[in-house]
Amino acid sequence: MTGERLALLAGLLLVPVALLWFGHGLRNRSRAAKLAFWGATLGHIAALLVTTAAALNPPVWWAGGGFWRDFAVHWSLLVGVALGACAGAAIGWRDGSRQAADGALDP
Amino acid sequence: MSSPENLTPVKPEVRTSARQPSPTSDWLRSTARWMFHSHLWLGVLATGILLLVAVTGILLNHKRPFGLMPDIAHESSGSLESSLPLAELAQRAAAAAPPAAAAADIGRIDVRPGDGIAKVRFDDRAVTEVTLDIATGAVVDIGERNDVFIEKLHSGEIFGDSWVLLSDAAALILILLLVSGYWLWLYPRRRL
Numbered sequence: 001m002t003g004e005r006l007a008l009l010a011g012l013l014l015v016p017v018a019l020l021w022f023g024h025g026l027r028n029r030s031r032a033a034k035l036a037f038w039g040a041t042l043g044h045i046a047a048l049l050v051t052t053a054a055a056l057n058p059p060v061w062w063a064g065g066g067f068w069r070d071f072a073v074h075w076s077l078l079v080g081v082a083l084g085a086c087a088g089a090a091i092g093w094r095d096g097s098r099q100a101a102d103g104a105l106d107p
Numbered sequence: 108m109s110s111p112e113n114l115t116p117v118k119p120e121v122r123t124s125a126r127q128p129s130p131t132s133d134w135l136r137s138t139a140r141w142m143f144h145s146h147l148w149l150g151v152l153a154t155g156i157l158l159l160v161a162v163t164g165i166l167l168n169h170k171r172p173f174g175l176m177p178d179i180a181h182e183s184s185g186s187l188e189s190s191l192p193l194a195e196l197a198q199r200a201a202a203a204a205p206p207a208a209a210a211a212d213i214g215r216i217d218v219r220p221g222d223g224i225a226k227v228r229f230d231d232r233a234v235t236e237v238t239l240d241i242a243t244g245a246v247v248d249i250g251e252r253n254d255v256f257i258e259k260l261h262s263g264e265i266f267g268d269s270w271v272l273l274s275d276a277a278a279l280i281l282i283l284l285l286v287s288g289y290w291l292w293l294y295p296r297r298r299l
Contacts, residue, residue, distance in 0.1 A: 005266065012155040020151045048155055052162055055260065059166075059175060059253035060233050077155070 004074035011077025013049070015044055019081075032092030036085045043084020049077045139294055146287035149280045155276040163261035172255040177236065177250035183223025185242030193218075193225075196244060200227035200237035203246045208235035228252060 019041055026034055054072035055062065062069050170180045191199075193216055194214045201209045204227075211231040224247055228236045234255045238248040259265035263274035 013152060016151045016154055017148070020148065048158060051155075052159055056158070056162065056166070056257070059256050060251070061256055061265065064232060 002086035004070070004072075007078055008051075008074045011044075011047070011075075011081070014069035015077060015081050019044065030092070031096060032089050035088035037088070039086070039088025040081045041084070043080040043082070043087075044077065047080025050080065052075045068081075094096075135294060139291070142287040142290040146284060146291060149287075150284055153277050153280040153284075156273065157281060158262060160274065160277055165259050166257050167254060167261060170257075175253040175257065177248050177252075179222075179224065179238055179248050181222050181224050181238075181240070181247055183221065183242070185223065187220040187241070190218075190220075190225075190241035191244050194241055196225050196239050196241065197227055199244045199246070200229075200239055203249060204229060204235055204237050205249075207231050208237075210232070214266065228255075 019037070022037055023041075026037055028039075050072055054069055054076070058065075062073050115287055134153065147185040166173060166175065170176050197213055197216065200213075208229040208231040211229045214230040214234075216225055216227050216230045220241070224238050226236050226238050228234060236248075236250055236252045237246060238250075239245065240247055251271045256265070261274070263270040263272075
């Protein structure tokens with residue numbers, strides 16, 4: 001099995017299960033972790049739509065159909081989750097550091 | 108005005124013996140818990156595959172209106188006995204097909220005696236199909252059979268023969284989701 005097939009399988013099966021596992025006990029996690037989770041979830045949902053659209057448009061076998069289509073079909077699920085998680089975590093850390101700075105300035 | 112007797116608080120009835128859960132309620136509770144978790148985890152696990160299977164299924168159901176396969180209306184111009192041999196039909200189809208298709212092997216020839224046509228399908232990337240009149244050998248239509256790709260994607264066959272099992276697994280999960288969904292609907296008050 002090629003690496004891109006593994007990436008597709010991981011994006012289809014492992015990522016949702018990992019997200020569900022991570023989502024348990026989310027209430028007790030930090031704000032950055034919560035936002036990372038929701039970012040990853042939204043990223044995965046968006047990537048699912050991208051993967052489906054890329055796989056079916058045009059409705060011919062994607063091998064030999066150009067780099068971007070091949071990439072979108074096989075890798076967008078993993079990339080979408082990673083980007084969403086990073087964006088969510090970055091927003092959480094930024095807010096956290098801003099609040100910490102505000103707290104330090106308060107007398 | 109109420110009398111003092113009426114204001115006397117009524118002592119709550121104290122139950123001396125705790126109600127023991129019956130084996131049936133234990134079984135229902137554990138089954139409900141199992142159904143809930145299987146519904147949750149299997150649903151999440153199969154989301155991507157079921158989405159793909161559902162979308163491709165809808166496309167396959169409406170493949171003609173969506174233009175995924177040629178829609179040819181042709182009347183027979185001769186009897187089956189007077190039709191050209193398959194080898195000649197294949198040769199004519201290869202001559203009429205685009206170069207990429209002609210260079211590929213012929214996947215199948217589908218003869219429709221009632222319509223007087225033969226569909227010669229090539230194994231190229233776009234799955235080109237040349238439709239010929241079986242009596243005269245005239246080219247009726249040249250088009251792409253996009254439904255072949257979608258059908259293989261629907262079954263998982265596009266990735267290899269063994270990938271059909273992934274589609275089977277998704278179908279089994281769908282059945283389990285139905286069963287667990289019904290269970291949770293019929294026994295919603297069982298505490299998890």
